[in-house]
Amino acid sequence: MLPQQPEDRLARLRGPASPEPYTARKITALTANPACARRAVLDAAGVDKALLATRIGFEPRFGQSPFALTRGQAFETLVAWGGYAELVSLLRTELAVPVTEAAVADLTEVAGNSAPAVRARETQRLLERIAAGDEDRLILGHPMLTLDVAGRTAFLEPDALTHRIGGRFYAVEIRSFPAIDGQADPARTAEAVKQAAVHVIALRQAFHRAGLPPEAVADEFLLICPKDFSNRPYGRLLDLRQELDAVEFQLGRLRRAADLTETLPADASFDLAEDSAGSPVRDAGELDASVGALEAAYSPSCLSFCEMSRYCRQEAETAGEPARLGSGVRNDLPGIGSTRTALGLIDGTVEPEPEQAEIAELLRTAARLRDLRGGGAA
Amino acid sequence: MAESLEELEARMTALRGAVRGALRARDKAALARSRSELRAAEAAWHTVLGVAPDTHPAAPDPAQAVPIREQAVPVREQVHRALALLGAPASPKLISSVHEAFFHGPLVVPQLAALRRDEERAALAQGSAGAVAQARRYHICAALTHDRLAPARGLLALSTWPLERRVLGPLGPRTDFLTHAGRLAEHAERLRVSGCAPSESGGRLLRRFALNIPGAHEDEHEEPEPGRIIAAVRTEAAMHGAADDRQRTETAARARAQLSSAQQLFGVATLGVVRRGTEA
Numbered sequence: 001m002l003p004q005q006p007e008d009r010l011a012r013l014r015g016p017a018s019p020e021p022y023t024a025r026k027i028t029a030l031t032a033n034p035a036c037a038r039r040a041v042l043d044a045a046g047v048d049k050a051l052l053a054t055r056i057g058f059e060p061r062f063g064q065s066p067f068a069l070t071r072g073q074a075f076e077t078l079v080a081w082g083g084y085a086e087l088v089s090l091l092r093t094e095l096a097v098p099v100t101e102a103a104v105a106d107l108t109e110v111a112g113n114s115a116p117a118v119r120a121r122e123t124q125r126l127l128e129r130i131a132a133g134d135e136d137r138l139i140l141g142h143p144m145l146t147l148d149v150a151g152r153t154a155f156l157e158p159d160a161l162t163h164r165i166g167g168r169f170y171a172v173e174i175r176s177f178p179a180i181d182g183q184a185d186p187a188r189t190a191e192a193v194k195q196a197a198v199h200v201i202a203l204r205q206a207f208h209r210a211g212l213p214p215e216a217v218a219d220e221f222l223l224i225c226p227k228d229f230s231n232r233p234y235g236r237l238l239d240l241r242q243e244l245d246a247v248e249f250q251l252g253r254l255r256r257a258a259d260l261t262e263t264l265p266a267d268a269s270f271d272l273a274e275d276s277a278g279s280p281v282r283d284a285g286e287l288d289a290s291v292g293a294l295e296a297a298y299s300p301s302c303l304s305f306c307e308m309s310r311y312c313r314q315e316a317e318t319a320g321e322p323a324r325l326g327s328g329v330r331n332d333l334p335g336i337g338s339t340r341t342a343l344g345l346i347d348g349t350v351e352p353e354p355e356q357a358e359i360a361e362l363l364r365t366a367a368r369l370r371d372l373r374g375g376g377a378a
Numbered sequence: 379m380a381e382s383l384e385e386l387e388a389r390m391t392a393l394r395g396a397v398r399g400a401l402r403a404r405d406k407a408a409l410a411r412s413r414s415e416l417r418a419a420e421a422a423w424h425t426v427l428g429v430a431p432d433t434h435p436a437a438p439d440p441a442q443a444v445p446i447r448e449q450a451v452p453v454r455e456q457v458h459r460a461l462a463l464l465g466a467p468a469s470p471k472l473i474s475s476v477h478e479a480f481f482h483g484p485l486v487v488p489q490l491a492a493l494r495r496d497e498e499r500a501a502l503a504q505g506s507a508g509a510v511a512q513a514r515r516y517h518i519c520a521a522l523t524h525d526r527l528a529p530a531r532g533l534l535a536l537s538t539w540p541l542e543r544r545v546l547g548p549l550g551p552r553t554d555f556l557t558h559a560g561r562l563a564e565h566a567e568r569l570r571v572s573g574c575a576p577s578e579s580g581g582r583l584l585r586r587f588a589l590n591i592p593g594a595h596e597d598e599h600e601e602p603e604p605g606r607i608i609a610a611v612r613t614e615a616a617m618h619g620a621a622d623d624r625q626r627t628e629t630a631a632r633a634r635a636q637l638s639s640a641q642q643l644f645g646v647a648t649l650g651v652v653r654r655g656t657e658a
Contacts, residue, residue: 082472082558083551085590092592099592100617103548111528111646137548232589 009261010045013290015271015281019046022147022154028194029305031243031250035297037260039306042294044257047270049307055272055280056288058311068176075176075226076159079233084139084160087172090224090235091138091162101138108142116155119144127203128210130163138162139172145202149251158199162222170237171199171221178226179234189223189238196221197243201251219244264293299323299330334359386423393419405489407452454493456485457518457534465561466554467521467535467544479580480565493518494534498644519643521546524629527637529645537643541633547625549618556615559587559594563607570604 011019026043033039042049050060079086084104091097108114110122123143129135140161147154160172173196177188200221204214220237227234268290273281291311298316300323302309316324320338323330335356336342344350345360346367352360393416400409459481460473468476470490478484497518517537520529524547535544546554566576566584576584581601588595588602594610595602633642 082555082587082590085552085555085587088552089590089592099614102552102618104551105548106531106551109531111523111526112531135548 010041010258013041013261013264013268013270014045014047015269015273017048017271017273020048021046022149024154024156024195024198025305027147027149027154027198027247027250028191031194031246032305033297033299033302034250034253036295036302038291038294038296038308038312040253040257041260041264042270042308045261045270048272051272052270052287052291053307053311056284056291056311058308058314060307060310072176075231075233076174078231079174079224080141084141086233087139087160087162087224090233094235095222095237097138101136103135103137104139104141105137106141107144116144120146120155124206124210127206128212131207131210131212131216145199145206147198147202147205147251154202156199156202158196158203159224161203166218168216168218169203170218171196171203172224173199173221174224174233176226178228179236180228182234182236184223184225192223193221193238193240193243194247196223196238197240197247200240200244201247260294263295264290268293297323299327301327383423383426386419386426390416390419390423405453411452453485453489454497454518456481457490457493458516458536460485461518461534461536463561463565464558465543466557467530467533467546468554468558469532470534472558473534475579475583476562479577479583480562490534491532494520494529494644501640501643517643519544520645521550522629522633522642522645524548524550524625527629527633527641527646541630541642542626545626545629545633547622547629549622549625553615553618553622555587556591556611556618559584559591560608560611560615562587563602563604563611567604567608 020043022043030036030040030043039049042052053060088097088102088104092099105126107119107123107126110118113119119142123140123145126135126137126140127143130137140163142157142159143161145156145158147156158171159174161169162172163169173192175184175188175192177185200217200219203217207214207216219241220239222235223238224233224235226232267286269282270287270290271282272287275281291308292315296308296312296315298309298312298321300313302312306312313324320340321330322333322336322339322342325339333339333342336345336359341350342363345352345356346363393412396412397409397416400406400412456477457473460476461468463480464472464476470485470487470493473490474485474487498520500514501517518534519537521533521535522528522541522545523530524545530546533546562584566580569576569580584604584607585595585602588607588610591607591610591614593613594607637646
């Protein structure tokens with residue numbers, strides 16, 4: 001359990017607003033850039049990052065495309081059609097589930113009530129009964145799992161669970177990107193794998209709470225996507241072990257997000273509240289200073305998932321951080337914090353530190369080669 | 379023509395209200411029905427008054443009235459038709475596609491979703507619970523979940539079915555799916571025997587069912603064969619039969635013992651369930 005003090009500090013940083021919920025998406029975003037203290041603290045404090053970014057003048061310019069959302073929902077509806085008929089026949093043909101197995105539970109709502117807490121309780125109850133052998137279900141549709149993230153409860157909703165492959169539980173992720181000849185888009189598959197890892201960890205915690213062996217949850221998950229150019233579902237089991245380790249490590253690190261706030265000045269705040277006149281309690285300058293006091297680890301890939309990314313990009317540009325030019329450039333300049341230093345090392349205006357001697361030599365060689373090729377467009 | 383002038387005028391006012399209501403609700407069937415009734419009432423009013431109704435849009439002449447009545451089948455009647463064919467509780471979307479495939483055109487899905495609520499309200503408005511079942515020939519009602527006897531999400535059923543057919547255990551979604559497939563295949567077979575070619579959407583719907591039943595359909599590109607689907611449905615249904623029947627009988631008995639007749643149709647109200655849920 002967390003000590004009370006840092007938790008208070010996170011709540012104070014957020015101000016009076018109610019905390020933003022943790023989602024599988026947020027947790028996986030953290031694993032994509034584990035070194036980013038800025039995102040870790042803002043998420044742990046439950047700050048509305050999109051609003052914060054807007055206040056300090058960097059309105060986020062992305063969101064999920066409504067077309068992609070509709071497509072995703074349509075495909076999921078198709079898989080769930082007729083009492084999960086498509087999923088049932090997929091499990092039978094691909095994973096040799098016997099025909100006698102066909103019991104389904106729909107956990108989208110509990111007797112008309114779709115509150116996450118109610119659904120989570122119902123899911124936990126059903127999982128316990130299934131594991132104890134009192135009930136049989138081939139498919140659990142839209143279960144609701146909980147996960148303690150930095151001392152707060154996150155509600156997570158995998159698309160489905162199935163437990164009839166070798167008697168173990170498998171998470172099922174339904175995605176609408178196609179698998180053409182058995183090959184799916186690697187980037188989107190990787191994202192699905194990360195989210196599945198979060199779901200599996202939550203499922204294992206549910207088992208742990210119920211006093212059941214967490215090994216009953218498989219290290220693999222079932223990814224379902226449209227087959228080739230059709231609307232027929234296609235499924236494969238994918239290994240999760242590496243991602244499980246990565247996400248578990250991240251979650252362990254998140255619990256220390258409170259420690260990261262210790263580097264912040266005492267008057268730092270991310271309070272986005274407005275007073276009765278409708279003007280912000282904290283002005284943009286104060287917020288900017290507080291955000292700037294948190295260390296970020298910008299890389300161009302941040303632009304695709306983080307609301308704060310444009311702020312961080314600006315900051316990286318001002319500071320001349322090599323990462324602004326991509327992780328390739330960052331990796332080519334180890335131990336050099338700024339592109340200005342790198343340029344200085346090349347023309348000799350900056351004296352290399354002892355540990356920079358090797359890279360300085362490499363840089364000068366590269367510059368010489370470039371000059372030999374005519375200097376201009378190399 | 380037994381009605382007096384006053385009665386006719388009262389009826390005309392009520393019908394005008396109904397026309398407005400139908401317009402607001404965008405219910406074309408109800409609109410056409412109310413309007414034709416209104417015209418009939420106006421014609422009758424003119425007759426009683428002794429004025430020739432010629433100046434008005436003509437009273438529906440019998441020859442015209444037939445097509446109007448044909449297209450003005452109320453939504454609940456259409457849902458009844460589709461459900462009677464399907465033989466088990468079904469989602470509004472499936473009802474709509476069945477109606478499109480085997481009757482006349484698709485139904486408006488959101489309208490169907492609202493239908494169950496309207497039917498429940500109508501049933502409750504008819505007063506004492508005992509009279510509910512008798513008041514209308516049938517109701518479009520809910521399927522009940524086996525654990526809480528609450529209305530199952532997004533399913534419509536017919537009140538004329540026995541409770542056993544309207545309860546939904548863990549195997550229920552699958553056995554209902556098989557029932558749907560079997561009934562549609564039988565219908566397609568009947569159409570074939572009587573020489574009617576099945577519609578394109580009918581073939582598509584049947585293929586979708588057939589592809590998900592083992593042994594019902596081999597080649598994805600060929601027309602599904604009704605006889606083969608029926609045989610495959612029987613084979614799989616026999617596997618689930620015993621367990622599913624036991625669950626259905628047990629749940630139905632519990633529902634009869636615990637629920638009022640209105641609750642047997644529309645399920646336990648959500649509030650009651652929430653209270654029970656928090657006690658547990």
